[in-house]
Amino acid sequence: MPAPATPVMTAPTVSAYLDEVFPQIKSNGDDISVIEVSPGSALVRLNADDKHLRPGGTVSGPTLFMLADLAAYAVILAHIGKVALAVTTNLNINFLMKPAPGALDATATILKLGKRLVVTDIAISDHEGALVAHATATYSIPPQI
Structure with a gap:
């Protein structure tokens, strides 16, 4: 198995x-943040509140989808640099x-x-560490000109 990719950007960058x-x-609001970047991975946190809920008081599916997509984008940016036009091709x-x-x-x-x-x-986990959703995402990187 190859070694994890080395990040070129930190969580703050x-x-x-x-x-x-x-x-x-x-x-x-300021309810989502990149918490950590490490070789091959990134941690993104969403503080879900009333605006993220569906009827029944649970966090909505679209909110979890957005969190998964943003986490994928964050880990990719952290490892390839400032390539804003990297785009989701599948999630x-x-x-x-x-x-x-x-x-x-x-x-x-x-x-x-x-x-x-x-x-x-x-992998999306709640505040107690329970796995609440799992996703895979593929992004396309634009060719360098």
Whole structure:
């Protein structure tokens, strides 16, 4: 098995870059942040509150999908640098539990980092560490000109 990719950006630099190129993620407040970047992975936290809930008081599926996609984007940026036009080509998610409001951690791991495609695995856990969703995402990296 190959060694994990080495990050080229830290969590604070990924966060600052996201604020610059993708400011709409903060349009509902400062409830999502890149917590950590390490070789081959990144941790993104969402503090889910009332605006993230569906009827019945559980965090909505679209919110979990957004968290998975953002975690994949964060880990990819952390490892390839400031490539804003890296885009999702596929994302598959399995909802495993109904998470309550509170902190949700998405740990994204790079499975394959190629020249044009990056494949990631994302595990979303609640504040007690229970796995609430699992996703895989593939991103396309634009060609360098």
